[in-house]
Amino acid sequence: MDIFETYRKRLKRIGIFKSIMLAFSFAFVSVGIAAGITWIVKTSIFVTLATTLGVGITAFLIAFFLFYFKRFRPTNEMIAKKLDSLGQDERYITMYECQDDMSIMAKLQRSDAKKKISGISPKNLKFSLALPVVLILVIGFVFAAGATTGSVLYGSGIVGSSGIESETTSPSETIEKFVVTYKVYEEGTGTIEGQTTQQVEKGHYTQAVTAVPAENYRFVAWVDKDKNYLANQKNPRTEINVQEDITIYALFSEKEPNDDDTDGDNTSEGEGSEKPDKGGDGSDSESQGGDQGQQGGGISGGETGVGHENNNVIDGTQDYKDNFDRESLENELADSDLPDDLKDILGDYYGSLKP
Amino acid sequence: MKVEEYVNRFSELMNNIFEQIKRDVIGQKDVIEETIIAMIAGGNVLLEGVPGVGKTRLVRSLGRVFDLPFSRIQFTPDLMPADVTGTNIIVQDENGNSTFQFQPGPIFSNIILADEINRATPKTQSALLEAMQEHKVTVMGVSRQLDEPFFVLATQNPIEQDGTYPLPEAQLDRFMFKLLVPNPEPEELKAIINMTQKTMDEVAEQACTGEQLLLMRRVANNILVANSVMDYAIKLCSATQPDGKYASNAAKKYLRFGVSPRAGQALISSAKVLALMNGRFNVSYGDINKLAYPVLRHRVKLNFEAISSRITPDEIITMIIDELAGMKENKINDVSDDEDVDKKKKGKFGRNR
Numbered sequence: 001m002d003i004f005e006t007y008r009k010r011l012k013r014i015g016i017f018k019s020i021m022l023a024f025s026f027a028f029v030s031v032g033i034a035a036g037i038t039w040i041v042k043t044s045i046f047v048t049l050a051t052t053l054g055v056g057i058t059a060f061l062i063a064f065f066l067f068y069f070k071r072f073r074p075t076n077e078m079i080a081k082k083l084d085s086l087g088q089d090e091r092y093i094t095m096y097e098c099q100d101d102m103s104i105m106a107k108l109q110r111s112d113a114k115k116k117i118s119g120i121s122p123k124n125l126k127f128s129l130a131l132p133v134v135l136i137l138v139i140g141f142v143f144a145a146g147a148t149t150g151s152v153l154y155g156s157g158i159v160g161s162s163g164i165e166s167e168t169t170s171p172s173e174t175i176e177k178f179v180v181t182y183k184v185y186e187e188g189t190g191t192i193e194g195q196t197t198q199q200v201e202k203g204h205y206t207q208a209v210t211a212v213p214a215e216n217y218r219f220v221a222w223v224d225k226d227k228n229y230l231a232n233q234k235n236p237r238t239e240i241n242v243q244e245d246i247t248i249y250a251l252f253s254e255k256e257p258n259d260d261d262t263d264g265d266n267t268s269e270g271e272g273s274e275k276p277d278k279g280g281d282g283s284d285s286e287s288q289g290g291d292q293g294q295q296g297g298g299i300s301g302g303e304t305g306v307g308h309e310n311n312n313v314i315d316g317t318q319d320y321k322d323n324f325d326r327e328s329l330e331n332e333l334a335d336s337d338l339p340d341d342l343k344d345i346l347g348d349y350y351g352s353l354k355p
Numbered sequence: 356m357k358v359e360e361y362v363n364r365f366s367e368l369m370n371n372i373f374e375q376i377k378r379d380v381i382g383q384k385d386v387i388e389e390t391i392i393a394m395i396a397g398g399n400v401l402l403e404g405v406p407g408v409g410k411t412r413l414v415r416s417l418g419r420v421f422d423l424p425f426s427r428i429q430f431t432p433d434l435m436p437a438d439v440t441g442t443n444i445i446v447q448d449e450n451g452n453s454t455f456q457f458q459p460g461p462i463f464s465n466i467i468l469a470d471e472i473n474r475a476t477p478k479t480q481s482a483l484l485e486a487m488q489e490h491k492v493t494v495m496g497v498s499r500q501l502d503e504p505f506f507v508l509a510t511q512n513p514i515e516q517d518g519t520y521p522l523p524e525a526q527l528d529r530f531m532f533k534l535l536v537p538n539p540e541p542e543e544l545k546a547i548i549n550m551t552q553k554t555m556d557e558v559a560e561q562a563c564t565g566e567q568l569l570l571m572r573r574v575a576n577n578i579l580v581a582n583s584v585m586d587y588a589i590k591l592c593s594a595t596q597p598d599g600k601y602a603s604n605a606a607k608k609y610l611r612f613g614v615s616p617r618a619g620q621a622l623i624s625s626a627k628v629l630a631l632m633n634g635r636f637n638v639s640y641g642d643i644n645k646l647a648y649p650v651l652r653h654r655v656k657l658n659f660e661a662i663s664s665r666i667t668p669d670e671i672i673t674m675i676i677d678e679l680a681g682m683k684e685n686k687i688n689d690v691s692d693d694e695d696v697d698k699k700k701k702g703k704f705g706r707n708r
């Protein structure tokens with residue numbers, strides 16, 4: 001109908017704008033879903049961007065045409081109803097429905113409607129966007145932006161799948177490895193049996209190595225480069241929970257004359273030799289020898305049934321050597337956050353609790 | 356005179372009618388307007404109001420303004436049907452032979468004032484049924500057509516219910532409108548007192564003839580009704596049926612029975628007149644909503660809950676209109692959500708919310 005033309009143009013613009021808004025909402029949601037999927041399947045940044053962009057454009061175009069042609073494209077009926085909603089008392093829908101009626105009343109009605117329409121400016125047809133559409137638009141945008149950003153950051157390796165930062169660029173490279181090196185502090189004083197250079201994954205254990213003193217030497221302790229005692233003085237030695245590259249030295253010292261009784265099985269009772277000056281009780285040397293190299297052999301030499309004076313804490317007769325677990329204490333000490341010097345002191349103390 | 360010219364003169368005639376009635380009846384603008392609408396649409400009107408608010412005076416003035424024969428029947432418990440319709444009497448002709456001759460009752464007039472209609476027995480009330488609906492009277496097997504235009508304007512008093520016979524549903528349904536005549540406002544009462552101190556005579560003059568009234572009816576019948584508006588009127592009537600498919604929540608809660616198809620006919624017929632009175636050639640949702648009250652209020656049967664809660668029929672009609680206006684998905688009209696946004700400004704179906 002000709003009289004609707006000016007309003008049709010206005011409603012067409014409004015319809016296109018509404019369709020764009022709704023299409024954007026639809027596209028944003030689609031982009032968000034696509035980005036989420038690319039994140040889950042762990043695609044590269046290029047694939048992520050290409051997929052989300054492609055999905056977004058396709059969804060936008062489909063939604064735009066669907067919304068416009070199925071819903072917002074102004075028809076004569078829609079224009080008539082719009083005009084009537086401006087307080088025109090259903091003049092225009094009646095005119096539209098009765099446009100083929102040639103009765104006098106229909107002609108009068110059309111004439112009346114045409115007369116009234118002159119007072120209606122196209123600008124009176126206000127643009128309005130329903131609140132749910134605005135909400136969907138905003139939520140869709142946030143969802144799409146968030147999912148795409150996350151997916152791109154993940155694809156570029158800046159963010160891991162769990163969202164925790166890592167310095168590696170791929171899952172296989174995120175596993176860190178460290179080198180643990182065992183050396184003899186002074187060449188010629190002894191050897192180390194086992195793999196002296198080991199590459200260990202972060203937090204894992206090394207294979208055990210054993211410090212074997214040369215003839216006339218005895219094993220003193222595991223030390224660092226500056227000859228500081230390490231907390232764990234077991235021999236054989238295993239590093240647990242490796243967090244960095246480490247170099248550990250086996251310290252040997254020459255045997256003194258009264259150390260003879262302890263060299264019988266030095267390879268298995270390193271800790272027992274940690275404080276060689278205190279272990280000079282020849283009467284107990286047999287018990288240490290009978291330790292058969294088991295962990296903490298230095299204090300469990302009591303298998304022979306002969307106690308050590310250091311274990312006779314209370315009354316000098318009761319042997320308490322079975323009542324504390326030295327190994328667990330040492331492990332706890334190694335894992336604790338105590339300063340190194342304090343660890344050394346405690347390590348020395350644990351070392352002293354032996355025959 | 357051509358219909359087209361009458362259309363153009365319609366407003367002028369209406370103004371004249373109002374002006375003349377105003378000379379006798381102070382205030383009651385809506386009642387006067389709706390009574391005239393019913394008369395043009397060819398319907399009968401039941402006026403309900405307390406004594407002294409001007410019901411009878413209004414009807415008499417209408418008779419004068421339209422220059423139509425006017426009969427007043429005061430309904431009392433001992434009034435018989437023959438007193439209304441007339442009866443056959445034995446008369447002697449010039450030859451001395453006795454024959455039956457029909458003596459028309461007061462109903463043989465154009466405007467009937469059935470005053471205090473609820474005071475007569477149901478049998479006498481029923482004597483009006485045929486006349487009101489078919490505009491004819493059957494006495495002793497002989498039907499006689501009443502002159503057109505024919506209207507029954509009945510009055511009843513909502514109080515003093517002792518010794519009255521409430522109108523049966525069938526008879527109520529034959530009234531196009533039930534109008535509630537309110538007490539006058541203080542200013543109106545002052546004007547009434549001043550006027551009646553001078554004279555009690557009615558001074559309204561003829562403003563329209565019976566022929567013109569019939570022509571106005573024909574013109575109004577040609578007013579256009581859009582499908583969506585017609586559908587809305589149908590839906591409004593259907594929504595009053597508590598057991599119907601389109602029953603509104605208000606109807607389900609407060610009504611025992613809804614309206615009959617006559618309500619739909621009356622709604623559209625009267626809406627056409629109202630549109631023409633407002634200078635339009637088509638019916639709007641607003642016309643339907645405005646006339647829903649006088650058309651529907653006496654046709655709905657309230658249930659116990661409504662009566663005990665003192666809910667009036669008008670309140671229920673308001674609920675139904677609001678419910679229809681608020682419906683997001685109108686299956687009949689199929690109005691898109693997009694258009695709902697604009698309708699909210701004015702209210703869907705033209706109702707201001």
